[in-house]
Amino acid sequence: MRAARFFGPGDFRLVEVERPSPGPGEVLLRVRAAGLCHSDLHIIHDELGGYPFPVPLTLGHEIAGEAVETGPGVDPSLIGRRFAVFGPAGCGQCAFCRAGRDNLCTESLAIGLARDGGYAEFVAVPAHALVPVPDGVGDAEAAVATDAVLTSFHALANVARVRPGETVVIIGAGGLGLNAIQVARAIGAYVVALDVQPRKLELARQFGADLALDSRSVDPEKPLLDRRIDVVGDFVGNDATKLLAQRLVSRGGRVVLVGLGSVAGSLLGLRIVADEVAILGSFWGTRAELATVLDLIGRGVLRPPVETHPLDEILTWMQRLREGAVEHRVALVP
Known part of the structure; x- marks a missing residue:
């Protein structure tokens, strides 16, 4: 399958890799949309003070997809349903997760930042990171909701x-x-x-x-x-x-x-x-807030501006994003 991977500072490429298989507690999603984010530029160009990211790494932490396979211990009835992915994932057990602040969990691996993300045709994610996408919310809207909308909602509604x-x-x-x-x-x-x-x-x-x-x-x-x-x-x-x-x-x-x-x-x-x-x-947002944000989009209270382009054009759109030539948000479609 195609995947856009980070190999080190300045080295970001669209390559062919093996399709992942879901492990215990995981679900394999067919990616339907993955949002571009300035954070990816900070990673690619080593602008975060030398923060250690694993390499090679498939980037992309704003993901919406359809469940196509479940790993051991996961309800197979999830297959065929649409989900947005809560990027920080959360371990569900630490003090932050138990307090509902799973965006601050230090035990889990953030998707697209510490484990392979959604700039690909398929991605394996923890089942507990899935948030159902309501009817009436498009794939691109659901993808950018996971960060571009969630981050703004968390910052203003719950931090400020x-x-x-x-x-x-x-x-x-x-x-x-x-x-x-x-x-x-x-x-x-x-x-x-x-x-x-x-x-x-x-x-x-x-x-x-x-x-x-x-x-x-x-x-x-x-x-x-x-x-x-x-x-x-x-x-x-x-x-x-x-x-x-x-x-x-x-x-x-x-x-x-x-x-x-x-x-x-x-x-x-x-x-x-x-x-x-x-x-x-203010950092990202919580899984519960993501469900709220998706509901607000579904009811027309929020209208996240987003345009879609093929995954094959990711290098072009990353460059346009860096140049400030993107007006709002871009979601890539495999």
């Missing part, structure tokens, strides 16, 4: 705990940011989107932003609005946006860091302490 009537600033109107805008609006917040690309600002307005501004025109020394800013979500994560987020948020507000544009950045210590600004990290 956005409340109705609050003001939320979203920095970065890309694949994550456009979903974050929808999540914040669904909660009932007033939403401001910041980006540097006119087209992305236009999309931000289309997806529900009350106000969309070029971040280069923002003076953090002057009030951005005539209302307090309760939450700033940084979905870019470079040094400049982290500083901007800290400067924009109102006294007693929350900054939630999601993007991984850089692995460092400055903290405004006096501002954080004297104004009691909470700096919150």
Whole structure:
């Protein structure tokens, strides 16, 4: 079968490999869609501070597929059903998993990051990582829901705990940011989107932003609005946006860091302490939240923007993603 594999920094190729077989507790999925993610670029180009990824590794952690074979100990009635894959998987036994924070499990192997993922025709995954895809949710939508939507939902709904009537600033109107805008609006917040690309600002307005501004025109020394800013979500994560987020948020507000544009950045210590600004990290989301997100998509509350392309074009689309030429989200179809 075809699979796009990471062989080391700068070495990412579409190759032929053997079709996997599901082991005990696993299910073999025929991949129906796998979403592209900036995190894959960080891996391919060694931008995560030398973090050790196994090689060779089939990347792709946003997966939707159809169960075609079950391993020992797995109910065969799963065969023929559509599932989204909860990427962190979780072991189900550790303190984090027992507390419902399975996105922080350190015992399991994240799919597409620590074990082979979905940039392939087939992938074997733990059965407990499967979340049923509701009727009315397309394969591409289900795939990107597992990260691009789940991450935004987790960051705003459960980490920052956005409340109705609050003001939320979203920095970065890309694949994550456009979903974050929808999540914040669904909660009932007033939403401001910041980006540097006119087209992305236009999309931000289309997806529900009350106000969309070029971040280069923002003076953090002057009030951005005539209302307090309760939450700033940084979905870019470079040094400049982290500083901007800290400067924009109102006294007693929350900054939630999601993007991984850089692995460092400055903290405004006096501002954080004297104004009691909470700096919150947010990673992916939980399996329970993924089920919620898929339900929201199925009911039309969230509409994740996604386009599809053949898996054979993955190198082209990875390059376009790196160049900033992808407007929202791309899902690859084998």
